[in-house]
Each structure stands twice: as structure tokens, then as C-alpha cells.
Amino acid sequence: VGGEPAGIRIEGEDDLVGTFLAPLAAGFPGALGLKDDCAVLAPSPGSELVLKTDPVVSGVHFLPDDDPADIAWKAIAVNVSDLAAKGATPRIYLMALSLPEAPKRDWMARFAEGLDAAQRAFGIVLAGGDTDRTPGQLSIAITVIGEVPAGRMVRRAAAEAGDALYVSGTLGDAALGLALRLDGALAARLGLGIDEAAHAIGRYLRPAPRVALAEVLRAHARAAMDLSDGLMKDLGRMCRASGVGARVMAGDLPLSPAMRRALAADATRMRDVVAAGDDYEILAAISPAACRAFEAAAAGAGVAVTRIGQITSDGEVRVLDAQGEPLALQRTGWDHFQPR
């Protein structure tokens, strides 16, 4: 695929699929070389399938001039993140690719490189899909399919009062990274070093779903979900689904050096940490008896996890500052259909 000439456009659907996508499906016999109407999947004995679809659209989830390899990576990563949170091992994905025009060959080659990189990183293979022209923006609808041992998918609705709340990694970096990308002068205003700014932007461009945590969650978590719409909103969803509340200590939220420096310069960027999207970290409720084993297993899997609060029996979800007062925040998360 490398070495495609710049500026030359794809000649047709069969060229696009045969040249750029079929090689990505070579590792999955059930893809039938992308030459059949459907893919066929033989589930592993004793397993159940875990399924998710979440499209990314130009101008909403990525910027039109983002590197096509980053766009492709993100389209897969945001879906694999859900599988990880459910304790599922990624297996295959289908891709519905809607393009505003016949893509240029070098753009498509870069896009395929991003798919390939994500496939290798997450252990997932292209199994099928469709390509279409759209009068709108570039849109990539990925459907991922993973496996869990039967009955072992980690639920969102199973948190119980008294459970400890954990998150993986650090929060807010992707939101900070997007802000940095949109405002070239922001890094200087916040006093961020080049490496710090690059870290945050990288977290926005190439989210790293916590695939390594899947088995750990299956073994030790009472409930889990991935953080895609902001901690407050997603924690609210877990609590509502479980019929519980939560108390989070703002001071315990895990922050990158970049985010710490940004907060020191502008405390209102706390919104990035608790109320912005695109973290793709894991939120997990762990029973008190399982906390030690969970922490050890996560460390063994090479994923940092941080205890940030606990599940309560009332229906309230609160993030408390050092004085025990609720943080005042205007936005409580990303909703595609709510007025800003």
C-alpha cells in the first residue's frame, strides 16, 4: 500500500476495497477476502459476543485536516475502549466508510496504515463493511465484536453502595489536547512545555483503549464502563443504571504533568478533567474486599489505576473539593443533542 502517488483518486469501489482494505482482512478467514456480501464468525466455544458501534464524523470527533492514519486509529479505538470496559477481548470489526468524494490514493493509503496500526495494537481484524459516497462529511462507522466467557461481561448497572471507584490512566488530557489544537497560542498562555503539549494532543489524536485491563476487570470489577463523554456524565450514567450515587474527591483525580501545569495556570480547565469527553479511560466500581487484588492485577497488566471515591446509597453524584464542597461546573458532559 505504501508509495501510492499523491493526488491520484481511487477508481472505484472494487479498487478501494481490493487494494486498500482486503489486505487488512487477510488475518480473518471469515472475511472471505471482502469478496462476499457478509462476513461469517465462528464464536469460540463457551463464549459470548460483545458488540458495539459508535461512528466518528469529521468536524465532530476529529478535524478534517487530521492525519488520516490518526482518524482511522481513533475510529477503531473509541469502539475497542467499550469492549475493554466490558472485559471483552477484541476479535473483529466491520467498517462502514462514507466518503464525500472518491478519496486520493495517498490519503487512502495513510488511512489504511492507521487501521493496520490499530489492528496490531488492539488485536482486532477487519471482517467486512461497506464504502459509500456521502453528500456530507467523512464518516466512519465501526462495529466491533469481542468475546467474553459466557456470562462474564462486566456490566454498567451493577455498582453497589460501598464499592470503591477507580479510573485508569489520567483524565482531561484529550480535552486539553483538542483545545491546544484549536488555539495555537494556548500552550504558551498555560505555560506548557513542548513535550507536555504534545502529550495532550497525542491523547486527543490517538486514544489508547485499555485492552490490557479487560481480563483484570472481568476478574475483579463489580461494574465498569469507559469514559467517553466526561467523568461526571458517565459516572452519572453508571449510578443511575445501578440505582446508587457516588462521591468523588477532586484532589484524588489522576492528572498528567501537562494537565497539572494547565490547571495551575487556569483553574477553570478542571472542566477538562471532570466534564469533557474523549478520555477513553476505564471507570470501575470495585467491592472493598476486591480492591487489593484489583490494584495488584492492574499493576501486573501495566495499567495505572487510581482510587477516586466511592459509590454511595443516595442517588447523588458529587465531586468534592478539598474543603468537602461540591465543585461548581457549568457543563456536566458531552451531549450531542443538548443546547450548549
Added chain:
Amino acid sequence: VGGEPAGIRIEGEDDLVGTFLAPLAAGFPGALGLKDDCAVLAPSPGSELVLKTDPVVSGVHFLPDDDPADIAWKAIAVNVSDLAAKGATPRIYLMALSLPEAPKRDWMARFAEGLDAAQRAFGIVLAGGDTDRTPGQLSIAITVIGEVPAGRMVRRAAAEAGDALYVSGTLGDAALGLALRLDGALAARLGLGIDEAAHAIGRYLRPAPRVALAEVLRAHARAAMDLSDGLMKDLGRMCRASGVGARVMAGDLPLSPAMRRALAADATRMRDVVAAGDDYEILAAISPAACRAFEAAAAGAGVAVTRIGQITSDGEVRVLDAQGEPLALQRTGWDHFQPR
């Protein structure tokens, strides 16, 4: 869902999912009420899963002012059609719904009615998905999942020289129907009666995937696929995948009374029959020994099938007229990325 007030908009993602979509998932426990990140599917023992995703986009696959119930129906039907061609029994679907703005409640209620009608007609249930705002057109990316007994999916690439070629139903009606919808004076020019025009338009708006033929194909077909991009193009794909050719007799192609009358008035509408999309009929290659049993089983399933030609050993795909001459046709099918 009925009785939603006109003109009032949806308040947020949770409202949209909870009010309009969750009821559609009630029949599938693995949907978890659409309150979890993912759906979970326990495959039937001894079965394999057959998977397909094919989005529909406003202005490409339907018109923006089409009835939302028809749009919803079509979004599911075009995917279920692929399952039927593969001999698979539909089970569940995921839906990625990208909306240009928060939809009005009465629009969304009609859309949900169309989903519900398709679910009942095809025996499929909503299992999960996602809703998003898009800066582009309304787009609906459905992923369908069906089941076949292990190893029994009907392939596209398995046609053999000497096989008889069959199609289900009649060809060209949807393309004629679209032309009628776009040109209010066309029905009169072609001399179509009101019922004939309504038939063709109905075939465009509400394609009827041949779910009833799935088991028949599994039992008797050597190879099959659904016709979505036009007979010539799709037959060409089957032949290329199988390493064979085909000869089709134009006079044997099954036509509705509407299409017959349109052809009598304008012979160039033959393009609708052989080179236009949206038929969603089945193309099947049947070994000579199996033809009688296939015809009987299709009749038993209540689906008309017509023998239209045969698979040949050369690589050529020809549609021959009554004089045995190849039909001259400029367009050979729908390709999203080829210049017109």
C-alpha cells in the same frame, strides 16, 4: 410512542434512547435495555454468525422528505437482504444514527414505527448502537447479525459452469419507482396506471428482503448474493469471485406489469432492469441437479423465482436479446466512486 406532539424537539441523547429506542430492544435481553456500553449475544450452539453493515445516507439512498418510517424500514431492509442471500436467519441489529440536528419528537416517533415494522417483518431486534450529531446529512448505519448452522453460509464465490441462474421476484421496479418519484410527469408519459406507479414507488420506498428464501438457499443453492447495485454489476461480481462467466437471456428476466408497460413505452428503461440498483432480490446459482428441488422449495416458501440464464466457463458476462445479440448498455451498475 404514538401521539408525540408535532414540532417539539428531543431533549437529549438519554431521552432519545430511553423514549424511542429502548422499547425496540425489549425483545432482546442482551441489549440490557440500551443502558450499557455494549450488547451481549449468546450464539445458538452449533451456529455461526453472519454479519453485514451497509449505511444509508440522505440524498444517496433515500430522499430527505421520505416518510421517516420508510427511511427506517429501508435502513434495516437493505442489510437483512444480504443475510437472506447468505441463508442466514436474522437475529439482532446495531444502529449508529447520525442526525444533523436534534430530531423532532413526531419525526422520531415515525422513525421508530418504521424500525418496529421492519423488526416484526424480518424477525430482528435492536441490540444496541449510538446516536450522534453530524454536520452532514442524516445517516443510518445498521449492522445486522444473523445465524446459520456452522459451515452452511451460502457463498458468493462458489458458482460453477453449468449452474442455472435464478432471480427472485421482479427486477427494475425500485429504479423505476425512484424515477417516478423524481419526475411527477413520468407516469403519464409511460402510460402507467396509478396502481402500477404506486407499486414501483413502493418497491423503492420499502424493499422486501427475501428472508423467506434463506433456508431454501441454504438447502439448494451453490452460490447466492443479493442484488443491490444492479443485475449486471452484481452478477459480474459473483462471476469474478467464482472464476466463471454467465449468459443471461433478457427475455427471461422477470418483470412486473408496471415495468412491462414502462418498457413498452420506452425501451431504454431496460437499464432499470439490468443496470440499476435497489432491487434487493436474490441472485442464485443452482446446480442442474438441484433446480427442481429449489423451485419447489421456493414455491413452498411463497417466493417466485425465475430461471434467467446460466453460468459459463468463460469469463464473460453477457445479457443477450431475443436475437442472441448482447444488449448495449452504457451504465453497468451503481458505483459510488466512478464518474457517471
